Amino acid sequence: MNVRSQISMVFHLDKCIGCHTCSVACKNVWTDRKGAEYMWWNNVETKPGTGYPTLWEDQEEYQGGWEAPGGKLRLKSTSKQKLVFNIFHNPHMPSIDDYYEPWTYNYEHLFDAPAGDDQPVARPISQITGELVQIESGPNWDDDLGGSPVYAANDPNLEGLSEEQRSQLSSVERLVYFYLPRICNHCLNPSCVASCPSGALYKRGQDGIVLVDQNRCRAWRSCIAACPYKKVYYNWFAGKAEKCILCYPRLETGQAPACFHSCVGRIRYLGVLLYDASRIEEMALKKDAELVEAHRSLILDPHDPEVISAARAAGIDEAVLESARRSPVYKFVKEWKMALPPHIEYRTMPMLFYVPPLSPVISTRVNGMVDFDSTGFFHDIDESRVPVRFLANLFGAGEEREMRYALRKQMAVRWWRRAQTTSDVDRETALRMLAEADCTPEQAEAIYQLTALCTFQDRFVIPPMHREEVIEKRHSPRQAQSSAGFGFTTGTGRSI
Numbered sequence: 001m002n003v004r005s006q007i008s009m010v011f012h013l014d015k016c017i018g019c020h021t022c023s024v025a026c027k028n029v030w031t032d033r034k035g036a037e038y039m040w041w042n043n044v045e046t047k048p049g050t051g052y053p054t055l056w057e058d059q060e061e062y063q064g065g066w067e068a069p070g071g072k073l074r075l076k077s078t079s080k081q082k083l084v085f086n087i088f089h090n091p092h093m094p095s096i097d098d099y100y101e102p103w104t105y106n107y108e109h110l111f112d113a114p115a116g117d118d119q120p121v122a123r124p125i126s127q128i129t130g131e132l133v134q135i136e137s138g139p140n141w142d143d144d145l146g147g148s149p150v151y152a153a154n155d156p157n158l159e160g161l162s163e164e165q166r167s168q169l170s171s172v173e174r175l176v177y178f179y180l181p182r183i184c185n186h187c188l189n190p191s192c193v194a195s196c197p198s199g200a201l202y203k204r205g206q207d208g209i210v211l212v213d214q215n216r217c218r219a220w221r222s223c224i225a226a227c228p229y230k231k232v233y234y235n236w237f238a239g240k241a242e243k244c245i246l247c248y249p250r251l252e253t254g255q256a257p258a259c260f261h262s263c264v265g266r267i268r269y270l271g272v273l274l275y276d277a278s279r280i281e282e283m284a285l286k287k288d289a290e291l292v293e294a295h296r297s298l299i300l301d302p303h304d305p306e307v308i309s310a311a312r313a314a315g316i317d318e319a320v321l322e323s324a325r326r327s328p329v330y331k332f333v334k335e336w337k338m339a340l341p342p343h344i345e346y347r348t349m350p351m352l353f354y355v356p357p358l359s360p361v362i363s364t365r366v367n368g369m370v371d372f373d374s375t376g377f378f379h380d381i382d383e384s385r386v387p388v389r390f391l392a393n394l395f396g397a398g399e400e401r402e403m404r405y406a407l408r409k410q411m412a413v414r415w416w417r418r419a420q421t422t423s424d425v426d427r428e429t430a431l432r433m434l435a436e437a438d439c440t441p442e443q444a445e446a447i448y449q450l451t452a453l454c455t456f457q458d459r460f461v462i463p464p465m466h467r468e469e470v471i472e473k474r475h476s477p478r479q480a481q482s483s484a485g486f487g488f489t490t491g492t493g494r495s496i
């Protein structure tokens with residue numbers, strides 16, 4: 001067992017209101033600079049939709065992440081050999097049109113325009129060329145299913161849905177959407193790190209944050225193609241790759257990341273996970289249908305004496321272990337199995353997780369009591385406006401089992417609470433539902449507390465950081481890399 005620790009996040013999608021405050025907070029802190037105007041390290045997408053950059057989930061087009069032919073992990077697009085051939089043009093690299101041309105307005109015209117018959121207007125000008133532009137797309141062009149239905153209809157996660165399900169998605173009476181906030185997943189098996197010929201990307205040993213060493217970056221941009229989530233960006237002005245840094249300067253001073261701190265819906269949970277780095281490669285090679293469980297099995301029980309002594313032997317600080325024991329992320333991901341990694345089939349082993357959205361529960365009453373269907377308690381899940389298959393494509397490599405488990409548990413907790421606050425569900429029925437959803441009353445209460453009544457301190461549980469160690473490691477990047485959270489040879493032939 002090779003125990004490492006990571007700071008990890010859970011997004012509770014039922015709580016996201018799509019306000020974009022997180023994106024704006026991140027933009028104001030980190031990407032309000034020349035060359036970074038088009039970057040949204042944190043963005044919030046409407047699902048179904050094509051996202052930002054457009055169709056980022058289409059790996060036929062972008063060839064991001066890993067594949068596992070013949071039981072060996074291999075980068076899809078950016079192996080060393082392919083990089084040489086694609087040195088002047090990588091056909092799988094997103095272009096600025098796949099993001100959008102960032103713009104501002106010539107506001108000064110409102111003041112400087114000569115007197116005339118018409119009111120002056122501020123016209124859009126490109127932040128890249130300084131020329132007037134015609135705005136045709138933006139990072140959130142299809143927000144709330146706005147614009148043309150063509151966005152939602154082309155969501156790659158619709159694969160496997162019947163024609164009827166697809167058409168229902170856009171019929172007025174069943175119209176549905178939810179929000180998907182996205183940042184870098186600070187993966188355990190990051191294809192961005194493995195693809196970099198300069199060794200500029202690395203995963204910090206002490207907290208698992210994936211960073212780009214700006215001094216080493218030589219603008220190969222292989223990381224941009226290799227990241228299947230498209231969460232590395234190229235600063236065309238600085239000539240360097242840039243990405244979400246999980247606000248490590250804030251974490252090192254005990255402050256929450258800007259996106260977390262500003263989140264209006266309080267949907268974000270930050271905590272420590274302990275994991276077994278010696279089994280990452282083995283787990284990343286599992287079949288698609290087994291990947292969610294395989295990934296979960298890498299996460300170690302912080303209460304287990306064997307894990308604790310192995311963690312101490314690996315030099316993990318007592319404060320980190322204490323935080324791991326109180327981690328809200330551990331509860332959602334491992335204990336309750338309610339939070340799932342996005343697109344685990346890319347095999348980067350993302351370390352950010354999502355509690356899937358549960359559509360509204362609509363009930364009919366007979367004699368004042370909720371009338372449960374004879375087919376069982378959970379038929380609503382199959383009749384949900386958001387098809388289970390769609391969610392499973394997003395959070396389960398197309399395998400519905402884990403998604404159903406998470407949704408059933410959420411639904412059982414709702415009914416359990418309803419039995420306590422209204423008289424239309426009796427306690428016995430709610431208890432049977434909990435039992436069928438593999439949940440005890442105590443667990444249901446804990447889930448309810450952490451979902452609905454949580455304080456900032458419940459959601460943000462990280463250890464005090466030893467900034468002095470970080471600074472020492474920063475002066476010795478090799479040392480930082482050698483203590484990184486993984487240790488197998490990658491597709492580029494480089495040990496990372």
Ligand code: SF4
Pocket residue numbers: 183184185186187190191192193210226227228229230231232243348
């Ligand atoms: S999401 Fe994963 S692969 Fe993409 S930039 Fe972040 S760590 Fe790298």
Ligand code: SF4
Pocket residue numbers: 015016017018019020021022023044179181262263264265266267
């Ligand atoms: S601030 Fe929170 S609630 Fe608002 S869009 Fe971002 S993640 Fe969702």
